[in-house]
Amino acid sequence: ILNVEQSPQSLHVQEGDSTNFTCSFPSSNFYALHWYRWETAKSPEALFVMTLNGDEKKKGRISATLNTKEGYSYLYIKGSQPEDSATYLCAFSFSSASKIIFGSGTRLSIRP
């Protein structure tokens, strides 16, 4: 069974603080790692798709790193803002097939 684990399940952060959370996935047969942001009452939106060991991707204040050999990815948010409040999902793909396997998400709440 292929499992994608995300930690922590939930996180409360003060506005302006930086934060990070983890996605763990099977290190064998790696193909791609996705990060999605899902705000309440909206559709999940893709943040990053990462494919190479050592990849680092950045979008504004959000960045992600990838270690395929040990099977983890970190998502970082610098200077958290209220609009960053959302559930962050990671998803793992082990082949060129279109199916991806999602973790249960990290729910981030930013306190003003």
Place this chain on the structure above:
Amino acid sequence: DVKVTQSSRYLVKRTGEKVFLECVQDMDHENMFWYRQDPGLGLRLIYFSYDVKMKEKGDIPEGYSVSREKKERFSLILESASTNQTSMYLCASSPRTSGRVEQYFGPGTRLTVT
């Protein structure tokens, strides 16, 4: 902008009813997916389709069927709704078959079966 729409945001149905959830995408995507999301479990794949009239079972297909008669439309059918099918249902699409391609999601349908 890719747009994926779902027929209802909220739906309440009775046990035993036949339920149709509709999903439409406007970007000519090959692949379409149905997921359900339950607390603590993340998104679980019910069915997906990589072409018109083609379908593949996902991880939890029991109690569901799908229909893809047109490229832009993918329907999820609950043949006889049960209370354990109360959940958030998300539709998604992607342009081609690849685990490296992002998926585009609809806003979800929150289904309650009483």
